[in-house]
Amino acid sequence: MMLPLNYFTGVGSLFLALGIAGAIGSRHFIVTILSLELIFAGSIVALAGFFGYATATNGEFFLIMLSLWAVASVEIVGLVAFYVYMRTKVSDFDLKRLMQLKG
Amino acid sequence: MLELVAFIFLALVGFASALVLLLQRNLFKAAIALAIVFVAIAGFIALTGQAIVALFQLLILVGGLSTYLIVAVASEKESSFRHVDMRIVAAVFVLFGALMFYSVAANSHPASLGNSGIIADITAAMKGYFAFMAAIAFLMFALAIGSVLLIKRAVRVV
Numbered sequence: 001m002m003l004p005l006n007y008f009t010g011v012g013s014l015f016l017a018l019g020i021a022g023a024i025g026s027r028h029f030i031v032t033i034l035s036l037e038l039i040f041a042g043s044i045v046a047l048a049g050f051f052g053y054a055t056a057t058n059g060e061f062f063l064i065m066l067s068l069w070a071v072a073s074v075e076i077v078g079l080v081a082f083y084v085y086m087r088t089k090v091s092d093f094d095l096k097r098l099m100q101l102k103g
Numbered sequence: 104m105l106e107l108v109a110f111i112f113l114a115l116v117g118f119a120s121a122l123v124l125l126l127q128r129n130l131f132k133a134a135i136a137l138a139i140v141f142v143a144i145a146g147f148i149a150l151t152g153q154a155i156v157a158l159f160q161l162l163i164l165v166g167g168l169s170t171y172l173i174v175a176v177a178s179e180k181e182s183s184f185r186h187v188d189m190r191i192v193a194a195v196f197v198l199f200g201a202l203m204f205y206s207v208a209a210n211s212h213p214a215s216l217g218n219s220g221i222i223a224d225i226t227a228a229m230k231g232y233f234a235f236m237a238a239i240a241f242l243m244f245a246l247a248i249g250s251v252l253l254i255k256r257a258v259r260v261v
Contacts, residue, residue, distance in 0.1 A: 003107065008147060008151065010204055014200055014203075015121065017195075017200035018125075018196055019121075021192040021196035022124070022192060024192075025125075025189070025192035026188075026192075028130075031124070031130075031187065034133060038137075038140065041144045044144055044160070049151055051151070052148075074246065076168065076172070077171050077172070077248075080171075080172060080176065081175065094184050
């Protein structure tokens with residue numbers, strides 16, 4: 001017995017909401033980025049639910065999804081590399097303090 | 104029944120890990136919590152019957168991305184400030200969660216979504232290029248790994 005599609009879309013929407021809340025409410029650069037990953041995770045759950053319930057599934061489409069995931073995750077890792085470099089320039093990643101820096 | 108129990112377990116683990124990610128002051132533990140969220144997502148994908156996609160999720164996002172994230176932030180100390188303002192997080196989560204949950208999950212969906220023409224069109228257009236796209240994806244991963252390693256080396260030299 002397969003679970004109703006509403007279950008997967010509901011969980012995906014809640015992950016999405018938590019990711020948005022974390023991105024808006026976070027003060028740390030990396031935590032904001034990780035919250036964006038939560039948004040990404042919620043969309044994957046909903047997408048998997050929709051494709052799981054489609055009668056005509058194509059195995060080649062999985063490769064497209066894999067490539068999209070790879071591109072998005074590379075952006076995240078690139079941002080983390082930027083963070084590691086910026087650690088030598090600033091001592092703290094409190095966004096409230098960074099916004100007050102001048103020059 | 105077993106699927107429902109597994110679904111509820113995965114949902115609880117996923118949400119608990121997402122909350123730990125936001126509440127932790129240690130980035131290393133936050134990155135591990137994100138990896139647990141990805142494992143829960145892989146479980147959800149497996150419950151829809153797409154085992155290969157779930158395997159890719161584990162290999163790429165957990166085995167690849169999460170590992171590099173953990174390596175990148177492993178040397179960070181515990182932050183001196185709280186990473187999130189929980190009042191804002193709670194308010195935004197309740198607002199967006201209620202809106203999206205009601206609009207997405209409350210509506211009844213058809214028992215089957217039928218033959219999706221969009222998927223067929225996209226796959227027909229991309230036919231013959233899948234190996235090329237997969238190779239590009241792996242090359243970009245190599246780029247990401249290399250950039251993290253080079254940045255860490257440059258920071259040590261400085």
